[in-house]
Amino acid sequence: MLMMHFLDLQLGDRIITLMAALVLVLQIAMVTQRWIVVHIRIFAAQSFFLAMIAATIAWFNHAPHLYAAAALTVAVKVILVPILFERLVRRMKIHEEIEPIVNVPMSVVISGGLTLVGYVVAESFYRPDEPGLGHNALAVAISLFLIGFFTMINRRKALTQVLALLSLENGMFLAAISLTYGMPLIVELGVFFDVLVAAMVLGILVYRIRETFESMDVSRLRRLRG
Amino acid sequence: MIERLIESVTQFFLLLALAPLVTGVIRTLKARLQTRRGPGILQPYRHLGKLFGKGMVIPDTASWIFSATPWILFFSTALAGLMIPMVAADAPLGLFGGVLAVIYLLGLGRFFLALSGLDTGSSFGGLGSSREMTISALAEPAMMLAIFTVAIGAGSTGLTEIAGSAIGQNWRFLAPAQMFAFAALALVLIAETGRIPVDNPDTHLELTMIHEAMILEYSGPYLALIEWAASIKQLVLMTLLINCFWPVGLQHTWFGFGALQEIAWLLAKLLFLSCAIVLLETVNAKMRLFRVPELLAVAFTLSSLALVSTFLF
Numbered sequence: 001m002l003m004m005h006f007l008d009l010q011l012g013d014r015i016i017t018l019m020a021a022l023v024l025v026l027q028i029a030m031v032t033q034r035w036i037v038v039h040i041r042i043f044a045a046q047s048f049f050l051a052m053i054a055a056t057i058a059w060f061n062h063a064p065h066l067y068a069a070a071a072l073t074v075a076v077k078v079i080l081v082p083i084l085f086e087r088l089v090r091r092m093k094i095h096e097e098i099e100p101i102v103n104v105p106m107s108v109v110i111s112g113g114l115t116l117v118g119y120v121v122a123e124s125f126y127r128p129d130e131p132g133l134g135h136n137a138l139a140v141a142i143s144l145f146l147i148g149f150f151t152m153i154n155r156r157k158a159l160t161q162v163l164a165l166l167s168l169e170n171g172m173f174l175a176a177i178s179l180t181y182g183m184p185l186i187v188e189l190g191v192f193f194d195v196l197v198a199a200m201v202l203g204i205l206v207y208r209i210r211e212t213f214e215s216m217d218v219s220r221l222r223r224l225r226g
Numbered sequence: 227m228i229e230r231l232i233e234s235v236t237q238f239f240l241l242l243a244l245a246p247l248v249t250g251v252i253r254t255l256k257a258r259l260q261t262r263r264g265p266g267i268l269q270p271y272r273h274l275g276k277l278f279g280k281g282m283v284i285p286d287t288a289s290w291i292f293s294a295t296p297w298i299l300f301f302s303t304a305l306a307g308l309m310i311p312m313v314a315a316d317a318p319l320g321l322f323g324g325v326l327a328v329i330y331l332l333g334l335g336r337f338f339l340a341l342s343g344l345d346t347g348s349s350f351g352g353l354g355s356s357r358e359m360t361i362s363a364l365a366e367p368a369m370m371l372a373i374f375t376v377a378i379g380a381g382s383t384g385l386t387e388i389a390g391s392a393i394g395q396n397w398r399f400l401a402p403a404q405m406f407a408f409a410a411l412a413l414v415l416i417a418e419t420g421r422i423p424v425d426n427p428d429t430h431l432e433l434t435m436i437h438e439a440m441i442l443e444y445s446g447p448y449l450a451l452i453e454w455a456a457s458i459k460q461l462v463l464m465t466l467l468i469n470c471f472w473p474v475g476l477q478h479t480w481f482g483f484g485a486l487q488e489i490a491w492l493l494a495k496l497l498f499l500s501c502a503i504v505l506l507e508t509v510n511a512k513m514r515l516f517r518v519p520e521l522l523a524v525a526f527t528l529s530s531l532a533l534v535s536t537f538l539f
Contacts, residue, residue, distance in 0.1 A: 014400070021402030024531070025409075032524060105523035112527035119534050136402065136535065 012060035016053055016178075020140040023049045023174070024115065027147050027167060031111050034098050036160065040085050043163055047077035050170055053137070054177050065185040066177065072192045073173070081166065081199045088159070088203050092210055100154045107154055111147045118143030137178035144171025156217045158206045162199070169195060233480050234308055234318040240489075241307040245457040246270035248464070248496060255504040270457065277450035285346045285443055295342035296444070296451035299335040303455045306331035307462045311469045313488050314480045315389040324383040325373050328466070329366070332418075332459060336362055339452070343440035354439025357515065361417055361424065361436065364522040369414045371529035375407040376470050378536050385470075392473040406532035408471045413525035415467060417518070419460040422507040424518055434512060461496075468495045 026046040033039045051073035058066030100107055122139035148168025152161050173191070213221070250267035257264025284292065306328045308319040340359055343351035377383045380391035417424045425436040441452050469476060475491030477484050513521065 017402055018400055018405070021405060021535075025406075025528070028524070028527060032520060104520045108520070108523040108527050112530050115531055116534055139535075 012056055015056050017136050019049050019053050019056070020137045020174070020178075023053070023170070024140045024143055027144050028108060028111050028115075030163070030167060031107050031147065031151055031154075032104055034104075036089055036094055036098060036157075037086060039098070039160065039163055040082050040089070043167060044078050044082040046167065046170060047073055050174060051078065053174065057177055065188075068185055069177070069188045069192075072188065076192050076196050077166070077170070080196065084199060084203055085159070085163070088207065092207065094159070098160050099156060101156065102154055107150070110150060114146040114150060115139075115143040118146055137174060141171045141175035141178060144168065144174060156219055158202075158209055158218050161218065162202045162206065165202075166195070166199065229480075230318060233316075237308055237312055237318050238304060240312065241304060241458055241461060242454070244496075245454065245461040246274060248461050248500060249457040251497065252500050252504055255501060256507060259504060259508050270453075274450045274454055277445075277453070278447050280446040282446035282448060285348075287345075287347050288443070289345055291338070291341050291345045292443075293448075295338045296448040296455075298338045300451045300455040300458075302331045302335040303458045303462065307458055307465075310385055310462055310466050311389040311476070312465050313485065313492060314477050315386055315393060315469070315473075316479050317386050317389075320384055320386040325377065325385055325388070326383060328385065328462070329369065329373075332462070333362075333366070335455065335459070339440055342443075346443045348443060350439045350442050354436055354442070357436045358440060361518060361522070364519055365414045365417045365525070368410050368522060368525040368529045369418075371526070371533050372407040372410040372414065373470075375403055375529065375532040375536050378533075385466075389469045389473060389476060390478060392470060393476050393478065395473070403532045403536040404471060406528045406535065408467070410525045410529035410532065411467055411471075413521060413528070415463045416503075416506070417522060417525075418463060419456075421503060423510045423513045423521060426512050434515070464496060464499050465492070468492070468499060 023046055026042050026049070030039055030042050030046075033042060051070040054066050054070040054073060058064060058070065102110065118141075119136075119139045121142050122136075125138055145168055148164050148171055151164035151167070155161050155164060209215075209218070209221070247267065247270070250265075250270045253269070254264040254267045305319070309317055309323055309328050309331070311317045311320070336358065340355040343355035343358075345351070373383075376388050376392075380388040382388065416422075420427050420437040426434060427437070429435065430438050430442075437456065441449065444452055472495065474495070475488060477488055
């Protein structure tokens with residue numbers, strides 16, 4: 001019985017490790033991406049893998065309320081927010097490419113370096129003697145967090161900054177579920193409601209910035225307008 | 227001793243015979259996927275035969291490098307091919323060098339090819355050489371780090387040991403480190419063999435060509451040698467990718483009743499990888515030359531992530 005449980009954990013560990021790696025790859029893909037619609041879809045895919053990680057943890061750790069979190073992730077971050085943003089993109093008729101401040105090869109290498117930092121930080125939390133789920137999940141979560149921050153700094157347009165913020169939030173979600181194996185459902189609900197409201201408010205805000213300044217470039221917000 | 231000799235000779239001829247076929251299969255599959263009929267999978271053999279039967283035009287300005295390059299390129303590539311595990315995990319010339327020897331034998335060929343591009347003094351040759359060197363300088367670190375990831379697992383840079391340690395772990399490539407390294411090496415394979423997001427192997431369009439620009443002055447048997455070497459290099463890199471990361475059906479030694487079965491597995495896996503390459507070439511457009519470093523930066527980052535995740539966890 002104990003042996004079975006251990007094997008189960010090993011399998012779950014491998015699945016989660018693999019999916020966490022995919023999440024990380026998608027985060028780096030977002031850094032390289034120039035087209036905003038593709039950027040939104042990569043975000044949706046990343047969130048989908050995140051939901052799968054949550055569901056896997058729920059299955060192997062017998063934490064049924066994590067299913068609810070997974071379902072909410074799919075509903076909010078895979079379906080609702082991307083649709084909202086794609087509508088926004090269509091309504092604002094954005095056709096131009098994303099122009100990062102640091103060029104793309106350099107940003108990719110910087111993201112790699114940030115991942116290294118994430119792994120080094122997470123290593124001190126790693127206990128090899130305890131069989132746990134997804135031993136790289138925390139490292140990936142910290143990396144997502146750092147790369148999300150970097151992407152926010154690196155982008156000029158408000159909408160892409162919002163997307164970076166959301167991927168940063170994905171990192172926080174991953175850290176939460178991999179450290180605690182599921183927070184109380186009420187906390188999850190609050191977080192998701194928060195994300196949804198934040199996305200909507202930021203969407204409206206981006207639209208207003210665009211209306212007022214005829215551009216989403218936040219570096220133009222320095223000037224005061226009366 | 228005599229077994230080694232038989233192995234080496236067999237693998238040598240297998241390389242020479244199989245390489246044009248792989249090129250032909252990729253071309254035909256690609257044509258079919260684009261709803262063209264395509265030239266048939268044996269066309270590269272006919273093409274090589276035709277070129278060997280022709281005379282040569284050698285530019286007046288060319289030095290000895292021009293005539294030496296096809297031979298050096300051909301034999302260094304074939305020698306690199308003998309150092310990789312192809313039929314079995316046991317590479318025929320595995321005792322002479324590991325993966326570093328393979329990478330730098332390929333590098334030697336590339337160096338002479340770039341020199342010969344410069345040698346004739348034509349502007350296209352120089353352009354091709356400079357592009358080729360830029361791309362290979364960026365691809366090489368990614369390739370090294372990806373291979374080192376596998377080498378750490380095996381505890382050796384010998385390819386026999388690397389492929390040997392992979393035997394029996396058919397789904398090992400699902401581990402994140404292996405997956406990162408595999409993806410990085412696949413990107414390097416595309417860049418090194420001049421496949422579509424990086425270079426277009428089918429055209430002589432002067433603005434975009436890389437490999438073709440260097441060999442523009444070659445004709446007849448020399449051109450045949452160079453094209454043959456290019457397809458051998460492609461086969462070598464594909465085999466390396468397959469046998470290090472996806473060792474289904476691989477055995478430790480050559481002799482024994484499984485040798486034919488091993489070759490069948492190798493062909494099946496090569497076909498699978500060719501299909502993947504064809505799909506990738508068809509759905510992608512060629513990148514602008516200045517975007518290629520972005521692709522290779524992704525490859526480099528992936529392979530360093532692979533290395534980091536093997537070390538830290």
